[in-house]
Amino acid sequence: MRPNLLILGGTTEATALAQAAAAEGIDATLSFAGRVERPKPQPIPVRIGGFGGVDGLVSFLTAQRISHVVDATHPFAAQMSRNAVAACRATGVPLVALTRPPWTPQPGDDWQHVPDIAGAVAELAGSPRRVMLAVGRMHLDVFAAQAQHFYLLRLVDPPDGPIPLPNHQAVVSRGPFTEAGDRALMREHRIDLVVSKNAGGTGARAKIDAARALGLPVLMIDRPALPARREASTPAEVLDWLAHSGANLGV
Ligand code: NAP
Numbered sequence: 001m002r003p004n005l006l007i008l009g010g011t012t013e014a015t016a017l018a019q020a021a022a023a024e025g026i027d028a029t030l031s032f033a034g035r036v037e038r039p040k041p042q043p044i045p046v047r048i049g050g051f052g053g054v055d056g057l058v059s060f061l062t063a064q065r066i067s068h069v070v071d072a073t074h075p076f077a078a079q080m081s082r083n084a085v086a087a088c089r090a091t092g093v094p095l096v097a098l099t100r101p102p103w104t105p106q107p108g109d110d111w112q113h114v115p116d117i118a119g120a121v122a123e124l125a126g127s128p129r130r131v132m133l134a135v136g137r138m139h140l141d142v143f144a145a146q147a148q149h150f151y152l153l154r155l156v157d158p159p160d161g162p163i164p165l166p167n168h169q170a171v172v173s174r175g176p177f178t179e180a181g182d183r184a185l186m187r188e189h190r191i192d193l194v195v196s197k198n199a200g201g202t203g204a205r206a207k208i209d210a211a212r213a214l215g216l217p218v219l220m221i222d223r224p225a226l227p228a229r230r231e232a233s234t235p236a237e238v239l240d241w242l243a244h245s246g247a248n249l250g251v
Contacts, residue, residue, distance in 0.1 A: 075100070124195075
């Protein structure tokens with residue numbers, strides 16, 4: 001069977017897999033939610049926008065004759081990941097998640113764990129601080145409950161509306177970020193607390209390394225729980241899984 005892959009994307013891992021699939025001549029489509037205004041050019045066909053829940057994804061898999069799904073979404077894109085598990089179970093389409101291990105604290109790290117965004121907001125109660133808030137623009141509204149702080153925001157796109165935080169500065173950049181660069185940024189804004197999702201991987205870890213170097217505490221938002229699923233940690237592992245699941249990769 002010649003494979004026809006659906007890659008659920010929005011991460012550097014998904015882009016790396018798209019490149020690997022293109023290099024191998026494997027038919028594949030990369031799917032984006034459409035949150036970023038200028039997605040990077042990709043070497044395989046791209047579709048953009050939600051599928052319409054589990055039912056919509058089931059219809060898509062069937063109509064497009066998708067043979068395999070790779071969930072390469074961000075570890076915090078829990079809804080999409082749950083939908084992928086449910087839709088693949090319903091259709092019998094094999095699923096693998098391409099995911100990165102979470103960060104673990106190293107000597108010198110001063111992390112306080114919270115289970116979710118709401119937990120981070122609750123922990124921010126108290127006297128004004130200077131907070132680097134690196135959680136993405138989707139979740140800024142809830143931090144308005146702790147409007148006493150200065151927030152340094154890093155966003156992929158310029159904000160498309162007013163940011164509901166009275167005392168903030170937004171830096172627009174999609175990286176790559178470096179420990180030295182983030183250290184300088186934190187010093188410049190006299191940051192005394194970093195709030196981060198436990199994204200894992202290398203792309204976003206510069207701020208964690210910078211916090212350690214500066215002796216700053218980190219409010220670390222732990223990953224959402226997901227249903228059990230097969231996992232791979234590299235594009236090569238995904239291609240290996242594909243080859244061993246009845247797909248004919250010969251082109
Ligand atoms: P989410 O809460 O899990 O997803 C909400 C809905 O958005 C899904 O139910 C689905 O809509 C749609 N969606 C999400 N990812 C999609 C994809 N790759 N292709 C098509 N539709 C998708 O996801 P999120 O946290 O908003 O993340 C959205 C995107 O940003 C994902 O692609 C993720 O990889 C990327 N991203 C997220 C984060 C983060 O911290 N959450 C960070 C970096 C990148 P339907 O139900 O209509 O299908």
